Amino acid sequence: MTQLTADQLVYETTASAVQEKRKLRRHFRRFDIFFYLICTVVTLDTVGAIASNGAQGFTWLVFLGVFFLLPYALSIAELGSAFPQEGGPYVWTRLAFGRPLAAVNSVIYWISNPIWVGGSLTIVSFAAIEEFFGTVSGPWKYVYAVAFIWFTIGAAIVSLQYGKWVPTAGGWARGVLVTFFAATVIAYAAKHGVHGFGAHAFSPSYALFIAVVPVLIFNYAGMEVPSAAGEEMTNPQRDVPFSVLWSGGATMLSYGIPILLILIVLPASQVSGLTGFLDAIKAVFTIYGGHVAANGTATLTGAGLILGRAVAVVFIFALASAGTTWIMGADRAEAIASVDGGGPRILGRFSARFGTPAGMNVCSGVVATILMIAAFQITGANSSRYFEAVLGLTISTTTISYLFIFPALIKLRYSRPDVKRPYRVPGGMAGAWICTVFPTLWALVATVFLLWPGLGVNWFGAGGNPNSSLAALSFSNQRLQYELTQFVPLAIIVLLGVIFYVLGGRARQQEVEEPLAAALIPAGEGSSAAEAQAPEPSPPETAGGGSP
Numbered sequence: 001m002t003q004l005t006a007d008q009l010v011y012e013t014t015a016s017a018v019q020e021k022r023k024l025r026r027h028f029r030r031f032d033i034f035f036y037l038i039c040t041v042v043t044l045d046t047v048g049a050i051a052s053n054g055a056q057g058f059t060w061l062v063f064l065g066v067f068f069l070l071p072y073a074l075s076i077a078e079l080g081s082a083f084p085q086e087g088g089p090y091v092w093t094r095l096a097f098g099r100p101l102a103a104v105n106s107v108i109y110w111i112s113n114p115i116w117v118g119g120s121l122t123i124v125s126f127a128a129i130e131e132f133f134g135t136v137s138g139p140w141k142y143v144y145a146v147a148f149i150w151f152t153i154g155a156a157i158v159s160l161q162y163g164k165w166v167p168t169a170g171g172w173a174r175g176v177l178v179t180f181f182a183a184t185v186i187a188y189a190a191k192h193g194v195h196g197f198g199a200h201a202f203s204p205s206y207a208l209f210i211a212v213v214p215v216l217i218f219n220y221a222g223m224e225v226p227s228a229a230g231e232e233m234t235n236p237q238r239d240v241p242f243s244v245l246w247s248g249g250a251t252m253l254s255y256g257i258p259i260l261l262i263l264i265v266l267p268a269s270q271v272s273g274l275t276g277f278l279d280a281i282k283a284v285f286t287i288y289g290g291h292v293a294a295n296g297t298a299t300l301t302g303a304g305l306i307l308g309r310a311v312a313v314v315f316i317f318a319l320a321s322a323g324t325t326w327i328m329g330a331d332r333a334e335a336i337a338s339v340d341g342g343g344p345r346i347l348g349r350f351s352a353r354f355g356t357p358a359g360m361n362v363c364s365g366v367v368a369t370i371l372m373i374a375a376f377q378i379t380g381a382n383s384s385r386y387f388e389a390v391l392g393l394t395i396s397t398t399t400i401s402y403l404f405i406f407p408a409l410i411k412l413r414y415s416r417p418d419v420k421r422p423y424r425v426p427g428g429m430a431g432a433w434i435c436t437v438f439p440t441l442w443a444l445v446a447t448v449f450l451l452w453p454g455l456g457v458n459w460f461g462a463g464g465n466p467n468s469s470l471a472a473l474s475f476s477n478q479r480l481q482y483e484l485t486q487f488v489p490l491a492i493i494v495l496l497g498v499i500f501y502v503l504g505g506r507a508r509q510q511e512v513e514e515p516l517a518a519a520l521i522p523a524g525e526g527s528s529a530a531e532a533q534a535p536e537p538s539p540p541e542t543a544g545g546g547s548p
Contacts, residue, residue: 048276
């Protein structure tokens with residue numbers, strides 16, 4: 001057996017990181033991780049966006065489930081169990097490619113979440129209010145949006161011992177919502193018949209491929225999020241692979257069933273990206289009370305209205321719980337990056353009372369609130385345009401960060417070969433390469449198509465207009481305006497990442513060595529992660545090694 005070298009056994013971090021991680025508590029069990037993943041990946045806010053593309057959307061959903069979600073899940077199962085340090089995606093990227101790149105990438109990964117919460121999540125939940133409770137205007141619109149955003153932040157701030165029940169409840173809420181919707185569609189079809197479509201409707205086309213792939217990639221994103229709390233898990237080596245792989249199958253069903261049912265109930269021409277799922281719910285709930293007009297507009301009355309409003313509340317909670325899980329994970333990753341010398345030290349402080357990065361959570365809440373108010377003002381409350389522009393930016397920042405997270409699997413196979421891997425991607429190095437290349441390739445494809453909608457139309461002999469992709473995004477013939485909504489914020493975010501790294505210089509002056517295997521030692525319930533780690537780190541002045 002090859003003797004392990006010191007370089008392979010240690011993880012070079014900072015004294016600040018070691019100090020902050022002593023505040024962590026292990027409360028994250030297999031049951032919690034599984035429902036956390038369901039809540040993270042199955043967000044429901046983009047179901048309408050996929051269904052609006054017709055049956056082809058379902059075809060590409062299944063295709064990417066096999067060629068993106070499966071290899072993605074396998075790679076995260078290995079990374080999350082072999083390197084279960086707090087900070088997850090940031091740590092993997094840092095070990096693989098060094099601190100500077102990981103620090104900038106962590107900012108990109110983190111900031112996509114307050115953009116998402118303050119953007120598409122808030123606007124979809126607001127649409128649910130207006131669909132089932134009536135129009136909300138004036139200051140009340142902002143009051144609701146602020147309340148929605150800060151619910152997700154508050155749930156992230158409290159101790160994980162209690163905060164984890166929000167995603168658990170959110171996971172159950174998704175199951176109840178999808179099941180009740182499916183049963184209602186069956187009842188509606190028995191009474192009124194269905195819209196229906198032929199087998200040819202599932203035939204794929206390039207034009208639709210470039211429109212739907214970015215949204216589908218985003219739908220399947222989030223498998224790595226629980227690993228940001230790796231040192232708060234009771235047994236990550238056992239629980240991460242189990243939870244990731246089982247939740248992957250549940251995710252495909254949770255998206256596939258409602259999308260297929262929406263297409264059965266409504267023609268694609270009547271399904272909008274913003275309210276498609278809500279429109280379908282409203283239409284089928286007329287069997288409990290209400291009617292559908294000749295133009296397809298549904299009106300609920302009596303029991304139909306009561307049930308519709310109840311489902312709307314469950315739907316809004318499902319959205320809020322998704323925001324909570326992403327904020328919990330991304331904020332932890334950025335907090336660890338900050339105390340590891342990749343950002344301002346103050347943003348990495350964990351609450352001694354809650355064991356959570358409360359300062360980072362508040363920062364996310366402030367960013368989300370500012371973006372929400374600015375977007376409402378800039379777009380004139382044009383919900384559709386706001387939704388599409390913010391969703392595009394959210395997805396692109398997520399997929400750009402994945403371009404450096406996914407390759408960490410194969411890089412660490414070569415650079416840290418002797419680190420114990422409780423779970424390995426099947427197929428040896430060939431399997432590892434496949435599970436690296438496929439997810440990375442799809443993340444690159446999604447990024448390119450988001451930044452330049454319509455790219456490649458007419459390249460392969462098929463007819464079409466690249467600018468028609470802009471019309472679908474509510475930016476008809478406004479290429480420059482759309483591109484500015486994407487490239488300007490991205491440039492600012494990258495610059496922010498560089499600034500964060502510069503501000504982390506002081507923390508980098510106090511480097512210490514922490515055993516890589518330390519986080520692999522399970523801790524008892526309620527004990528701190530630091531107590532489970534073996535030797536104390538060397539004092540800053542005697543610590544060996546530099547940042548990779």
